[in-house]
Amino acid sequence: MKKNSIKTVILLCVFSIVLFTGARASAQILTKNRLIVVTDIGNEPDDFMSMIRLMLYSNQIDIEGLIASTSVHQSTKVSPELIKKVVYAYAKVQPNLLKHEPGFPSAEKLLGLIKKGLPVYGMEGVGKGKDSEGSEWIIQMLEKKDSRPLWIAVWGGPNTLAQALWKIKETRSETAAKRLISKLRVYTISDQDNTGPWIRRNFPDLFYIASPGNYYNATWSAINRVFSGANNEVISNDWLEKNVQEGHGPLGAIYPDVAWGMEGDTPSWLMLIPNGLNEPERPNWGGWGGRYEYYKPAYDPKVKWIVPLEEETRPFWTNAEDSFKPYKAGKWGLALVKDTATYKGNHVTLWRWREDFQNDFAARMTWCHKNYKDANHPPVVKLSTPERITVKSGGTFSLDGSASYDPDGDGLSYLWFQYPEAGTSNKSVIIFPENISAYNDLKAPEVDSPQTVHIILKVTDKGMPRLSRYKRVIVTILPK
Structure with a gap:
């Protein structure tokens, strides 16, 4: 072998080692969270909005399933075609997103993750003969050789998840079932069918985050409600038009106007974004998705709701309160000064970060159509x-x-x-x-x-x- 050839081989080996080491170091720095979404998309625009935002973080979260389901608001149909519509729009901007950060998956990969639950309501979809491609997919992803927990973000009714749990309990050994269930992390946007309480009652060891009862009192509702002390401008219709809908490419063009509320389902996965604050395994530490504590919620039989309420049988992660004094820009002297007012409540745990995560969303929308040097x-x-x-x-x-x-x-x-x-x-x-x-x-x-x-x-x-x-x-x- 000639001297120059030997030198070339050595340089190539060194380069390969550097690349391998760098990739390994990056993997250690960023361990992506696994996520399956169960959504009653089509019920109203907010699921569609949340799906659009999720596409912009698909390089930072390992999306492993997008399952169309039912809910109390949409009890007899599922709409996987609406998930596909979002992914088709994402396909047009994915090459530009890759100019800003690596790892955005192909549209083909995401399309392969779209599954259907049964088009039936709640417990009608749980039991023998009630399997669906959605429930089977959850089990398949749980059984995959992956040591990371599997997060299930439920934007509608959780009966597809309930069926997966029912089948695991019926068909696996007690040891195997316990092992699989220990890998699950569930966040449900309140209870949108009657399987949420059933899951909590029958799987007492399941990691579960929820705000049962009235949506108005739920922590997640702070993403789209007007509060004293919060930055309410960043959830306004004018802000959405300027920063998301208009002039931001195909994903922005299909982002619908608000009907009931903007992106009520997004808090179910905001804590999975690796921003240095979020610690999803520690809901009581607080983060972009709010803060939650582990206890059994109180039950009042006089309270009525669209899904029948019942007394909880065990504790789980639910509403927690923060006491928060915002900072504001100082005109002279200190650049940041504390506000004079203090705000307290479970909604505070989420809206205190609202300006940060909305600005992040706006920046990623610009990534859809701008070059690296022209974006933040x-x-x-x-x-x-x-x-x-x-x-x-x-x-x-x-x-x-x-x-x-x-x-x-x-x-x-x-x-x-x-x-x-x-x-x-x-x-x-x-x-x-x-x-x-x-x-x-x-x-x-x-x-x-x-x-x-x-x-x-x-x-x-x-x-x-x-x-x-x-x-x-x-x-x-x-x-x-």
Whole structure:
């Protein structure tokens, strides 16, 4: 072999090793969440809207099924053709999306994931002989050799999921059934048929997030309702027309006008986006999809709803409250100042992030038709201090996010704040001013027993629209 040929082979080997190592490192940094959607799409425009938004995050979430189902609002038909309509529009913009981030799946792959549940209501679709391609697909994906949990986001009635669970229980050994069910993570948009309570009653170990009862009281409803203290402009019809519907390519062109509410189903998967804040396995830590705590909801037999309510038999993840004081831009002096009002409630856990996730949506809509240099991309948040810190009561620790950067070269704004409800301590770590990149000698509060404090770093770029990413630092405080 000639000397030049040997050199070429060596260079190729080194290049291959670098590529392999880089790919491996990326996989370690970003482990995608697996997701199957069960949707009563066609009932009203909001499922269709949520499906459009989901396409824009299909490179950050492993979509493994899109199942058309029924609900109390659409009890005798399923509409897989509407899912296909969204995917066909996505096919036209997928090449442009790949200019901005890698990993957007082909339309052909997504079309192969579209399945149908039975066109019947609730428990009519559960039992012997009630299998559907949707319920069988859920079981097939559960049995796939993949150690990651499988999230099921139910936008309508969950009877397709209920049938899959019924069959697992009937046809698998107790050990096998327990193993499969332990891999499931379910978020239902309230109860939209009578199988939700049946699932919770018959599968007490199933990981389940829901706000049973009146939609108005549900955490997810905060995505599209007007609240004092929230940025309501970013859910207005004018904002949607400007940032989504008009001049943003084929996906925007089919985004319908609001009927009852904008994207009521989107909160079921917002927590799966890897933004540095979301921790889907920890619903009580809070994130873009809201915050939830594990308990058995109270039952009032006097309350009536479109789906009959019944007393719950076990705890699950449901509505939790945050107490939140928003920040606003300061005209002089401090760039960020706290509002004078404090807002409290379960809806707060979601709408507090509304401006961030709506801006993110708007940016990705521009990716559908603009080149990389003409669009905005989220900043990269990097800490020079650990994400897990242990300190003794009254001791000091440091926080440093100054290594963060923006891929577009935009300037950055920093905001550090404690998320009290996510930790176990009700005592505060004093961070002031909150908008600088690093701190030395922050003092841990005095505690009598081991406690945790969650501190969030939010980094926002100065592009248009302004995009935010986060890091969560968990400080464990030990008594002296």
